[in-house]
Amino acid sequence: KDEIEKHQINELLHKLPRLDKIFEVHRKIGEGTFSSVYLGSLRQHASLSNDEKRWFAIKHLVPTAHPARIEHELRCLQDIGGKEHVIGVELCLRNLDTIVFIMPYIPHRKFSEYVGEMDATELRQYMRALMVALRHVHSFGVIHRDVKPSNFLYDRDNKRYLLVDFGLAQRLCPAPEGTPMIGPPPAHSNGVRKRTRDEEDGPAAKRVALDLSMGSPAATGTATIAAAGPEVAAAEPRPGAAGSRPGATGSRPGMSGPRPGTVGSKPGAVGPRPGRCPCAGVAGVCDMCSGRAAPRAPRAGTQGFRPPEVLLKYPHQTTAVDVWAAGVVLASALTARYPFFRASDDVAALAELADLVGTEPLQRAAASLGRRVVSSSARRGVCLRALAARLRGEPLRRAPCVCRREFCLCPDRIKKAEEWDPRRSVAGFPDSAFSLAARLLDPDPRTRISAHDALAHPFLAAAD
């Protein structure tokens, strides 16, 4: 492995002699689907001790990445980065198809190594920094689209945080008239361009129903779920495709193709929708439906962090996409489980969401997006407090409920802050932490809290 790494470094330095002139490249520190990242220091600092050196992360983009994508990532780093816990760029070098971004380096460990170690204060600081970074990015009318722990680097010793990787970032599209906007308006004309169309779904099956066995922490059993709608569509699983590994980086522009074929259609799984089309209520797809164009919507992101609106192919996605992903991170930390969601495809992911938030809230959210989710069994939603207690092996003290059934993720049942019991906690996490999780994991992007408002939420606004 060392030999391969050395070879890769030598090859990079050979292709980019200017990099070799300015920097010593020490070792590989990260690898994603679209880049390799190396640790570097200035040649002019060669005689200094390690403590005195300035360290850099040198991100080498794969030569097959689309130039527009690279340009957009660089613009995001230049225009947005360098403050508010968002990575900036010091230098960009290019020779032919070899391109590197040189960025400040931040030491960090894997999230899985400390996810169970964070106490309430540390988690508050961590989530606050993430929300500050998102508020900043969103104020530029940009959706990051790949918020997850491996893109939010945390230097635990020095309490430093950096949101990295704008490889999937997308300019917020103006919503159609009459559509309420979530998050800050996309008003800034700061030169951040709309991405060239990133991954969009090819002609997917019109309707999919699957039997699913869930393996995520939130899983409570097996459900049959189908997503449909006036513009009927449900994502299709891609067994073995990139992103089928839990927590693995998912779709990137250019990585998808048409995914023909229907998987596991189950008679009776899709409920009737009177007055729609002849096939409503029965398995299979009628001529009318199969003649319709499949909806196209961005789905770039990572499996396990995609919100309902992405899974349901809602085309007018907003910065709320990132807020949901932050909610998944918070749920991970509260339950000490990473990855939190494990589904390997979009339909299974929807079933996991239904398990967590409850079928009804998910169906309501889907309906507000013009989509329909049909499930063979109704889920009440998970009490995140109880789940956290169980997964942490802590007996759940049956204190008076916050909601009618302990604490659930259904926003309807979240009581006001005055009703929280300040003495109660799970592993030291107060009710407010679970309440924030429920607000971030609101299945409806239109009512989901914004990063800006999350910072005023009692959990994050509290003194450390």
Ligand code: ADP
């Ligand atoms: P990709 O687009 O390939 O996911 P990222 O920008 O996310 O690339 O970088 C991949 C990994 O490299 C990160 O998860 C992280 O471990 C490491 N890395 C990236 N930027 C930095 C940085 N500034 N400091 C330290 N490590 C970094």
Ligand code: MG
């Ligand atoms: Mg990344």
